[in-house]
Amino acid sequence: MSEHTTDMSERTDAGERSGFDLGQGPGRLLVWLYGVFTVAAASRSIVQMIMDFGRAPLAYVLSAAAAVVYAFITYSLVRGGGRARRAALVCCAAExxxxxxxxxxxxxxxxxxxxxxxxxxxxxxxxxxPVVLPLTAMVWLRRAPR
Incomplete structure (x- = not known):
């Protein structure tokens, strides 16, 4: 991680240092799982849309939407801070x-x-x-130090 990225993850929205990163401790496992699911859902939907979109367009588009949600949650967990925490909570609820x-x-x-x-x-x-992950993430986001 670059020095700039580390510095950004340690700052709160008001600019002061929080000393806490959403992606540390148990949050690191969540980042990893969301990253894996981002790749899995995106890969699956891309291959399915290229190979046979007409067969099940709704299913393939929903898999792509899931990949976008997973990617945003991954980004929010890595970014850290109050706004990222709130955004991740909203996305986990939507998920x-x-x-x-x-x-x-x-x-x-x-x-x-x-x-x-x-x-x-x-x-x-x-x-x-996919049903356990957002529940776990919401508990972590609510209980992790602010």
Whole structure:
């Protein structure tokens, strides 16, 4: 990490040093998991859109949207600070709503999803991590030192 990046992560929104980075301690595992899920969801959606977009456009676009949400949460956790914490909390809540909505939709109307998304069946294809991850991140973001 460059000196500039480290210095930025240690400053709060008011400019004073906080001495805390959201990406340290247990937050480091969250950063890693969100980074992995960013790559997984983006790769999956890109390949699916290139290979056969007409087959399940909704599923592929939802996987791409999940990748964007994961990327933003990863960025927010790495950036640190009060605004990044709030942004990550909002995105984690949106992610959880997405997982629950898409998960329920895939169970009630499977024909709408001829191909799975990252959030299908509450993330069953990813060992339910997509439903557990935002809950864990929200707990960490609320309890971690400010």
């Amino acid at each position: 959880l709503v997405g997982v629950v909505t898409v998960g329920t939709w895939t169970l009630l109307e499977p024909s709408a999803f001829p191909d799975a998304t990252v959030w299908s069946d509450y993330g069953m294809g990813y060992l339910f991590i």
